[in-house]
Amino acid sequence: MRRDTNFFILIGTVGLFVLANIILMAFGKLPFSSDGFGIILGAGITLAIYSFLYQDNPAFKIAENLYVGVSLGYTIIITWFNFLKPDLYEPLIVPLFSSAAEKSPQYALLCPSLLGLFMLLRFSRKLSWLSRWTFAFVVGLGAGISIPRVISAFILQQIKPSLHPVFSGGETFLSSINTLIILLGVISVLIYFIFSVEHKGAIGKMSKIGIWFLMISFGASFGYTVMGRLSLLIGRIQFLLKDWLGILQ
Amino acid sequence: MAVEKYLRIDRRIIFAIITVAVIASLIVKFELPIPASEPVQGIYEKIDSLPQGSRVMISFDYDPSSKEELQPMAIAFLHHCFSKDLKVIGMTHYTGAPGLADLAMNSVAKQYQKxxxxxxxxxxxxxxxxxxxxxxxxNLYTAFPKDFYGKDTATLPALQGVDSLRQINYLFDLAAGTMIETWLVYGKEKYKFEMGAGCTAVMGPDMYPFLQSKQLNGLLGGLKGAAEYEALVNKKANAVSGMRPQSVVHVIIIIFVIFGNVVFFISKRSGVRNA
Incomplete structure (x- = not known):
């Protein structure tokens, strides 16, 4: 009985959506062109995705799978035309196998190409050991490049403002207070994360202040997250009201 | 308990209230002040101070899932760049971005006959x-020997005088992931260009330490940042109109939070009394 009701709700909603689009096209609110059908498709998928808020249903499943498929297809096409074709196929493969090619093959590209292919050999039991060469290259190069840069950008550059003098020349009273708050926040949060000392006495009080700083930062993150999720909803509703229904100008 | 039923409200009722509030506040128009915050002002003033013909690079590091927040930022920023006759260089690290970036750049450039x-x-x-x-x-040309349309980058007049990132006057990264940090670590720190960023609201709080350390000269955080920039460049569009429902729904959520807490404490107190 319950399944029947859900089925009729789904069919009814789809029917209403089709009817609404016929009316919109009949009254010229939507153009009878690829643009118009694109907007209808966008509106339909938006509604199908949001229908999950009521409960899971086949329309949501179709939209969800469509999203995964389209994203993957788009990624493959963009990667081929923006990267593989101009950076590998044209400078290496075409000159290697075509006598009509104007330029000689760029053999230097063989090295990264082979390393890339070795990565795929993880699927082969006999040859998967070759993928370790690629991983060794990636880990070695990555660590060598990252360690000094990350220390410089994330630690040294961040320590600088934390060690800023509280009463330096030209500072306003409020900015000095700000510097003090930052100093207190850094020290108290660091103390909170020292677990090898029992949080009692002065250490305990400082770690409590640290908890307050953490709570305020979690609150700020939550507030921003609410704003972010709402922005997505607002954007979709703007699309439905403006582009699809033509209510907003 | 009579009060406890309010702790078990069907969440679909809350979704419906939020949806109605968003629709109503989009349809009913009212003005809200959108003053520019200091981080947004930082980017605006930097672009304003650049001489004509300066090179600004925009990294469109987002895909359609973050379009609602970052595309208005991109459009407002492009309006500012083109109105100041700056040379704009676009690129992306995201496979999902080329369509959005291409649309934003071409549509705004057309309005300024660029x-x-x-x-x-x-x-x-x-x-x-x-x-x-x-x-x-x-070397910019070995990284991008051809542009998005397959043209040789070495022959493009907009790139004359630019050999690498060192010749970029300003970099603006619009990011929905970790690309701002990547640009800071591997780009700004090494090649010493000035940088600003626009990010989704979820990432906003994580970016403030980089403002404090002046590694970023400005930040547009979420739809609010986009709305502030739209207001600054006087091109009010989707972000500004999105601030009405944003404010209304925030008030509703605050009321929900207070209501939930009041009901929770009342039910807890009456539970203790009954025990």
Whole structure:
């Protein structure tokens, strides 16, 4: 009985959506062109995705799978035309196998190409050991490049403002207070994360202040997250009201 | 308990209230002040101070899932760049971004009669992240031998005088992931260009330490940042109109939070009394 009701709700909603689009096209609110059908498709998928808020249903499943498929297809096409074709196929493969090619093959590209292919050999039991060469290259190069840069950008550059003098020349009273708050926040949060000392006495009080700083930062993150999720909803509703229904100008 | 039933409200009722509030506040128009915050003002003033013909690079590091927040930022920023006659160079680290970036650049450039290749270029997508940035820092033309449309980048007038990231006057990264940090670590720190960023609201709080350390000269955080920039460049569009429902729904959520807490404490107190 319950399944029947859900089925009729789904069919009814789809029917209403089709009817609404016929009316919109009949009254010229939507153009009878690829643009118009694109907007209808966008509106339909938006509604199908949001229908999950009521409960899971086949329309949501179709939209969800469509999203995964389209994203993957788009990624493959963009990667081929923006990267593989101009950076590998044209400078290496075409000159290697075509006598009509104007330029000689760029053999230097063989090295990264082979390393890339070795990565795929993880699927082969006999040859998967070759993928370790690629991983060794990636880990070695990555660590060598990252360690000094990350220390410089994330630690040294961040320590600088934390060690800023509280009463330096030209500072306003409020900015000095700000510097003090930052100093207190850094020290108290660091103390909170020292677990090898029992949080009692002065250490305990400082770690409590640290908890307050953490709570305020979690609150700020939550507030921003609410704003972010709402922005997505607002954007979709703007699309439905403006582009699809033509209510907003 | 009579009060406890309010702790078990069907969440679909809350979804419905939020949806109605968003629709109503989009349809009913009222003005809300949108003053520019200091981080947004930082980016605006930097762009305003650049001389005509300066090179600004925009990294469109987002895909359609973050379009609602970052596309209005991109459009408002492009309006500012083109109105100041700056040369704009676009690129992306995201496979999902080329369509959005291409649309934003071409639609805004058209309004200012800007010519592709002379006033702006779109280099397109390349994978690699950090290694791509390092490659661009050493030689832009080996990183992007061809642009998004397959033209040789070495022949494009907008790129004349630009060999690498060192010749970029300002970099603006619009990011929905970790690309701002990647640009800071592998780009700005090494090649010493000035940088600002626009990010989704979820990422906003994580970016403030970089403002404090002046590694970023400005930040547009979420739809609010986009709305502030739209207001500054006087091109009020989707972000500004999105601030009405944003404010209304925030008030509703605050009421929900207070209501939930009051009901929780009342039910807890009456539970203790009954025990």
């Amino acid at each position: 010519t592709y290749g002379e006033d702006y270029v779109f280099l397109g997508y390349k994978p690699g992240g950090a290694s791509l940035i390092i490659n661009m820092g050493e």
